[in-house]
Amino acid sequence: MPKHDAFYKPQEDGKGWIRSWLFTHDHKRIGVLYLYTILAFFLVGMTLGGVIRFELIRPGMNLMDAQTYNVLFTLHGVIMIFFVVIPSIPATFGNIFLPIQLGADDVSFPRINLLSWWMYIFGAILIVCSLFTGGGPPDTGWTFYVPFSEVTSTNVNLAVFAVFILGFSSIFTGLNFVTTIHRLRCEGMTWTRLPLFVWSLYATGWIQILATPVLAITVLLVMVERFMGVGMFDPSKGGDPLLYQHLFWIYSHPAVYIMILPAMGVISDIIPVFARKNIFGYKMVAFSSLMIAFAGSLVWAHHMFTSGMSDFAVLVFSFLTFVVAIPSAIKVFNWVTTLYKGSIYTDPPFWFALAFIFLFSVGGLTGLILGSAGTDIYVHDTYFVVGHFHYVIFGGLGFGFFAAMHYWLPKISGRMYNCKIAKWSCVILFVGFNWLYFPMLLLGLQGMPRRYYDYLPEFEPLQYASTLGSWVLLAGLLIMFVNILYGTWKGKPVEDNPWGGETLEWKIQAPLPHENFEEEPTVTAGPYEFSDRGRGNAC
Amino acid sequence: MHAKDPEAAKLGMWLFLFTEILLFGGLFLLYASYLYRFPDEFHVGGKQLSLIYGTVNTAILLISSWAVAMSISALHRNRDSLSRKMLLLTIGLGLVFLVNKAFEWHGKIAAGIYPDSPVLNTKPDGEVLFFGLYYLMTGLHGIHVLIGCCLLLFAYWWLRIGKIHRTDYALLENVGLYWHLVDLIWVFLFPLFYLIA
Numbered sequence: 001m002p003k004h005d006a007f008y009k010p011q012e013d014g015k016g017w018i019r020s021w022l023f024t025h026d027h028k029r030i031g032v033l034y035l036y037t038i039l040a041f042f043l044v045g046m047t048l049g050g051v052i053r054f055e056l057i058r059p060g061m062n063l064m065d066a067q068t069y070n071v072l073f074t075l076h077g078v079i080m081i082f083f084v085v086i087p088s089i090p091a092t093f094g095n096i097f098l099p100i101q102l103g104a105d106d107v108s109f110p111r112i113n114l115l116s117w118w119m120y121i122f123g124a125i126l127i128v129c130s131l132f133t134g135g136g137p138p139d140t141g142w143t144f145y146v147p148f149s150e151v152t153s154t155n156v157n158l159a160v161f162a163v164f165i166l167g168f169s170s171i172f173t174g175l176n177f178v179t180t181i182h183r184l185r186c187e188g189m190t191w192t193r194l195p196l197f198v199w200s201l202y203a204t205g206w207i208q209i210l211a212t213p214v215l216a217i218t219v220l221l222v223m224v225e226r227f228m229g230v231g232m233f234d235p236s237k238g239g240d241p242l243l244y245q246h247l248f249w250i251y252s253h254p255a256v257y258i259m260i261l262p263a264m265g266v267i268s269d270i271i272p273v274f275a276r277k278n279i280f281g282y283k284m285v286a287f288s289s290l291m292i293a294f295a296g297s298l299v300w301a302h303h304m305f306t307s308g309m310s311d312f313a314v315l316v317f318s319f320l321t322f323v324v325a326i327p328s329a330i331k332v333f334n335w336v337t338t339l340y341k342g343s344i345y346t347d348p349p350f351w352f353a354l355a356f357i358f359l360f361s362v363g364g365l366t367g368l369i370l371g372s373a374g375t376d377i378y379v380h381d382t383y384f385v386v387g388h389f390h391y392v393i394f395g396g397l398g399f400g401f402f403a404a405m406h407y408w409l410p411k412i413s414g415r416m417y418n419c420k421i422a423k424w425s426c427v428i429l430f431v432g433f434n435w436l437y438f439p440m441l442l443l444g445l446q447g448m449p450r451r452y453y454d455y456l457p458e459f460e461p462l463q464y465a466s467t468l469g470s471w472v473l474l475a476g477l478l479i480m481f482v483n484i485l486y487g488t489w490k491g492k493p494v495e496d497n498p499w500g501g502e503t504l505e506w507k508i509q510a511p512l513p514h515e516n517f518e519e520e521p522t523v524t525a526g527p528y529e530f531s532d533r534g535r536g537n538a539c
Numbered sequence: 540m541h542a543k544d545p546e547a548a549k550l551g552m553w554l555f556l557f558t559e560i561l562l563f564g565g566l567f568l569l570y571a572s573y574l575y576r577f578p579d580e581f582h583v584g585g586k587q588l589s590l591i592y593g594t595v596n597t598a599i600l601l602i603s604s605w606a607v608a609m610s611i612s613a614l615h616r617n618r619d620s621l622s623r624k625m626l627l628l629t630i631g632l633g634l635v636f637l638v639n640k641a642f643e644w645h646g647k648i649a650a651g652i653y654p655d656s657p658v659l660n661t662k663p664d665g666e667v668l669f670f671g672l673y674y675l676m677t678g679l680h681g682i683h684v685l686i687g688c689c690l691l692l693f694a695y696w697w698l699r700i701g702k703i704h705r706t707d708y709a710l711l712e713n714v715g716l717y718w719h720l721v722d723l724i725w726v727f728l729f730p731l732f733y734l735i736a
Contacts, residue, residue, distance in 0.1 A: 108547040175554045183547040213558040217565035221675075229655035230671040232569060237671075238664025243572060247565050 006414060006511035008032065025110035028412075028512055030117055031095035037120065038092060039481075041083040046477065048076040053436070053470040056463050059455055066453040070139035071154070073451060075131075077142025078159060082166050083124065085397050086255065089262035090208075091116075091173055093404045094201050096412060096512075098177060100505040101195045103186025103521045108179040112172050119169035123162040130158035141451060143252070146233040146244045150225045157226055160219040167216045170258070174208025177201050186504075188523035195503045195527040196285055200265025203289035207254045207261075211297065215251030218244065242307055249300035257296040259393055260360075261289055263400025264331055267353050270407055271335050272528040273501045274350040275342025276535060279528050281334045288327035295324045305373050306380045314373045321371035328364055332357060347499065347539045348422035352403035355430045359395025363388060366441060384444025390437045402429070402480065407499065409488050410538065414511030416494040417487025419539035425483060428476035435469025498538030503527045545709035552713040556720050559683075563724055566676050570731060573668045580665020585736035587652075588673070592643045593733035596636050597725065603632035604722040607691070607715045614708055619698065626695045629718065633688045640681055644674075673732055680724055687721045690714045 007028045010017060021029060052072055055063045064072070095113065099106050107113050131137045134155030140148055144163075149156050181194070181202050194202075221232055221244075231237025233244045272279045279285060301309060301317040335357055344350075366388040369375050379385065410416050439462040444450075448459050455463065497506040504521060574581050610625035651658030652670055659667055694714040697703040703711045 108544065109551060112551075171555075171558050175551055175558075178554060179547050179551045182550060183544055209554050209558055210561060213561035214565045217562050221565075224675065230675060231654070231667055232671055232675070237660070237667045238573075238577065239668060239671075240572070240576075243569060247568065250565075 003509060004513035004515070007514050008413075008511070011514060023114065025106070025114055026514070027099050027106050027110065027113060028096050030113050031092050032412075033117055034087060034091040034095060034120070037117075037124070038084055038087060041079055041124070045076055045080040045084055046474070048072050048079065050470055050474055052076060053467045055453075056455075057467040058464070059457060059460060061454075067139065069453045070141075070451075071137045074138050074141050078127065078138070078163070081142055081255075082163055083120075083127070085259045085393055086166070086170055087120065087173070088259070088397060088401055089266060089404060090177065090201055090204055090258075091120075093266070093408055094173075094177065094197075094262060097408065097505050098180060098198060098201055099184065100508065100512075100516050101198055101503050101527075102181065102184055103189055103504050103517065103523065104180065104184035105516055107176045108183055109176050113176055116169045116172035116176070119165050119172070123166040123169065126158050126162035126165065130155045130162065134158065143248060144219065144222055145248075146222065146225070146241045147235075149222055150233065157223055160222050163219050164216050164223075167212045167219075170208050171212045174205035174212075176205075178205040178209065181205075186521050186523060192283065192286075193523055193526050194286070196268035196279065196282070196289075197262075197265035197503075199286040200261045200268070200289045203293040204258050204261045207258050207293050207297070211251045211254040211258075214247060215255075218247040218251065221247075242304070242309070245304050245307055246301065249303045250297075253300040253303065254293075254297050256392065257292055259397045260400075261292060263356065263397045263404075264289070266400045266404045266407070267335060267356050268331070269501075269503065269527075270349050270353045270403055271338050272530075273499050274347065274353070274535075275339050275344050276500070276530050277338060277342040277528075278526070278530070279334065280337040280340075281330075282526065282528070284330055285334050288330040291327035292324060295320065295327065299324055299371075302371050302376070305376045318371060318373040318376075322368065325364065325368060325371075332361060332364070343535075345535050347536075348417075348419055348426065349403050349407035349499070351423055351426040352399050352406055355426060356396060356399040356403060359391055359399060359430075359433065363391030363393075363395055366391060379444050381450055382444035383440040383448045383450055386450050387437045387440030387444060390440070395433060395437075399429075402426075405484055408505075409484060410491075410494045410498055411505060411510045412512055413488040413491075414493055414509075415488055415491035416498070416538055417484045417491055421479065421483040425476050425480035428472060428479060430476075432469055432472030432474070432476050436466055436473050437469075439463070439466040439469070494538055495536075498536045500530070500536035502530055543707070543709075545707070548709040548713060549716075552716050556716060559720055560724075563676070563679065566672065566679065567727070570672050570676070573665070573672065574735075577663075577665025577668065580663050581669050582736050584666045584669030584673070585732060585734070588733050588736075589643060589646070590733055592639055593729055596639050597729045599632050599636045599639070600722045600725050603629045603636070604719055606632065607718045611708065611711055611715055614698075614703075614705055614711065617705055619704075623695055623698050626691055626698065630688050630691045630695070633684050633691070633718075637681060637684055637688075640677065644677075676728055677732070680721070680728060683721045683724070687714075687718050690717055 005011070007026060010020060021033065024030060051063065052069070055069055095107070134157065135153040136155060138152070138154045138156045138159045140152060140154075140156060144156065144160060181198060185194070224230060225232060225234070231239045233239045233241050235241065268279060268285055299317060299321045301313060302321045305314050305318070366384070370379065370385060370388060406417070406422055443459055443462045443466070446459065448455060494510055496508070496510045498510075499506075502525075504523070507521070508516060606625045606629040610622045610629065613622035613625060647653065653659065654671055654674055659670060691714060694703065694711050697710060
């Protein structure tokens, strides 16, 4: 039995239950708040995606008219990008485990941490309001491209303002994490003993701090243009719509590294534990996170190869895009090399980690086809882009998030899910995922443009297959969520270190206590130096 | 609860200032590319702004930055009342800056030069953009001056009630840093709009 009360049990400080959660300064509780709100938005975004897929099952109108379709894919994008994948791992598992992995009591600024969650909720309320007020929900696509976003009668104002607020929520999380990592490492926790999850959050934090303000000013400008018509992006007043695209992607390309880096950190933490072996090339894996953050900030214009930039700019950005492939490949090769000659045991988190490596590799390699200027002109704005993007973000970040859930939720709640069902859900997800998105890559190569409401009959077989795949994927998601949530609430109790990890979070009790550590820990070894004690036996 | 960590507070503030710089950075980027495209029109636009207002406001902000630095120094030397007075001086100068700005904007608006105005829309594209940027950038800066004044007011209150004192002054330093940033951004805005002619 655990010695201390779990952090989610009431504390005897006279606060009511609601106050003790909604106004908590405890990083673990804030992480749980984020977890449930993000999961709720994931379910909304997932439903929207499913409905879009259903509309596309056959040519012509099946479920909704074209305007509704435009609105739904915009909402799917805005909700999934800004409400789910940007906060996802940092705000949930990062919040809960970053201070514990550093040996700290909390983040540096607990109150700002709470503020960032409240700003997230405020942004969420604004987005919900934008559905029912003004000229109806926005129909611009999640990129809010001008000139359309300046002239459409739908309620773009509220939506971009919500994005502005969410941006600051994200900045505060990043700022908090970078400061925490600098200031609150415990005795002996040198920079080269940081768990790789912490390194990835460090790189992510810097991108959040340096890139997000550019998005903030850009969406603010869309709003100002709509209200006052200053003309910054309006060609009739000398403005240049291309500059909007530049400003937008200066944030939004680094943002995909905000999404993927934490997932890479999770995988870097999981792989050594289940291979019972130190990570291959610790310093290179840590350094590659910073490399990705740096190089990733210099590639934004590869979204604009067909927008009318000069050929020289296309050449430069194409080259820089290839540079980002190097640190990404370092990570993939180092994970695989870590597995080589390891004494591998395969529990659910490891299955999800393997699925991540495969799907992310497909996403990364299709990214090179898009990054190469010549081939990009052929597949630009087709389903190939949609397929690539979902392989990287859903196959990468999504599966990384699922891996993190299976790895850490038993630690948080002190209860175990059903391992067999977890493995089956991973298989079903993997099959459904490829079934849904691989046809998209083929459709793109055949020339099917993205965001189209209707299509020519020759695209029907693959569109049909893709929709069937979406049902398999949905089934997998439902099985996984029911299993893991049931396990979190009702599963059988689990021991403190179910997987045999060596990072600090495994050295305290499960479920996590109110106070992280009874006394400040001292670290004397790296995060993946496993003793002979061997593997955990949770499954 | 862990002990107070003034170093962390300052580090956090610096990181926040980076975000502020990049927030303005987007606008500076727009300015740079439109200046490159319309150098002549920017020259004509710059001529229409009042160099006197600009110079006086620059001086006011520089002095106010000095005042807030003096306030911190005074606190170090245990002269609390001087420290508070210096804060009030800073706030006062910030407000004078805003009043000047209001007069300047008012003059321009009275002359029919404001975004999407009939007068401005008949002018060449480059001038439309110049004045568009002028209103956007000085407007955003003005909002920051206002926020800065509010923060200074809070700092003044915290000094009064003893939340900020000689051994615990990270809050005051951070408010000071914010004010310096507001000043610094103006130092870049001033030549870009008033001295470009």
